[in-house]
Amino acid sequence: MKLAKRLFDFYLDASIHVAFAVLALMEVTAILLNITIDGHLKFFVFFGTLTAYNFVKYGVEADKYILVANRYHKNIQFVSLIALVIASYSAFYLNINEWYLMLGLLFLTGLYAVPFLPRTKNLRNLAGLKIFIVALVWAGITVVLPSFEKTTVIPWDVAIETIQRILLVLVLLVPFEIRDLKYDDATLKTLPQRFGVHKTLVFGGFSAIILYGLTFLKEDLTPLDAIAKGILFLILGHIMLYTKKEESKYYASFWVEAIPIFWWISILLVEIGI
Template sequence: MNWLKYIFHFYLDASIHVAISVFAFIEITCVFFGLSRDNHISYLAFFGTIACYNFVKYGVEAKKYLLVANRYHKNIQVFSFIAGIFAIYHACFVSFDTWVGIAILSILTSLYAIPLLPNTKNLRNLGGLKIFVVALVWAGATVVLPVIAANKTMGWDVGVEGVQRFLMVLILMVPFEIRDLEYDDPALKTLPQRYGYVNTKIYGFFGVLVFFFLTFLKDQLTYVEVISKGIIFLTLGIFMFITKRKQSKYFSSFWVEAIPIFWWVCILVLDTFLGL
């Protein structure tokens, strides 16, 4: 039983769960736009997420998580290093245009954690900018990169999907922002710090509405997309409603981060078993 608990905690703490969510987002993009599966870009995103997230989590934000150097976190560091090697391996097989996109997203990720110049702030510490940088990187990695890797045109529908993905990630971060309200430095000026816990939830509800109705701006729609986004619309709304300042241990770190995986499963069911 202790081993099961250890494995589950390692699964969460080593960012494997969030990496699967990124992978799921990419698969969703492939379904919506009929893209041929590029396993290299999917695995690059998966392993790259583990390496990048753990770099930030156990480096830049280690103080917030009250982390100390022990064997458990050393194991996570080794695991993250190995994931980074796998990410580099898969990066060797992507196109030049994809590399350009990866470079831009990598620069944004680096500036999120590391100041560009000495005695300057990183993007994370620029008041209120944190979640927008994260959402932009996620949207770019899970919508733009798969389209580029498949040599498809960046058309109107891709742009709409990119905006929707950006909004969805912002919405998914609301419970985390509320959870971390008592831990975040006031200088960060997060949404709950600026506007309060209740108003932040209201903004989240508004974002859920915008996310769903943007769907109908697309030129090409399928039943799978409309129905699955309707399900996610309801799911996000429920999570916004039940989000509290005092959350259960796994509410954000497991259940909220599992929503993209749940969406992917819904799409697979609709697409495969119902034939929509």
């Protein structure tokens, strides 16, 4: 049992879980926009996400990421290096425009973690910007990148899907913002710090309503899309109703981050039924 718990904690701490979540959202995009995603791009996104998230979490402090002292962080470092190698190999199969788009997203991710000017804060620490930077990057990777240069997609529908993905990530980040309320520096001015837990949950619920409503503005709205967004709306509504200031250790880090994976699986099941 202890071994299983250690492996599970490593699965979360090494960002493998969040990498699966990002890949799941990319697969959702492929289904809803009826496009095919190249296998190399999937590998690049999965392993690139793993590497990038570990850099954001541990890379800012060299003694946690480069000059590693303990075995646990060495193992995370080793997994990150392997992931970086695989992502770099897969990157060679991306076309030049995909490279430009990814470089822009990677640059934004870098600014999120590393100060961009001497004696300045990184974007992660600029008041109120953190969740919007994360949402923008996730939407870019999971919607814009896979649909980029696909001639079969309707640009308006891609724009709607991108906005919906931004809103989805903002809602999913609410439990994390509430969880970290007691740890975050007051200068961060996160949503719970500014408006309190209740109003932050109301913001999440209102965002979920907008997300679902935008579905019906698509030019090529399929029954699968409407059902899929309906399922997502119910899941997000449940999360906003039952998220509390004090939650279990794995509530946000596993269950909330698993929502994209569960959503993808539910869409596959609905697709089989239809």
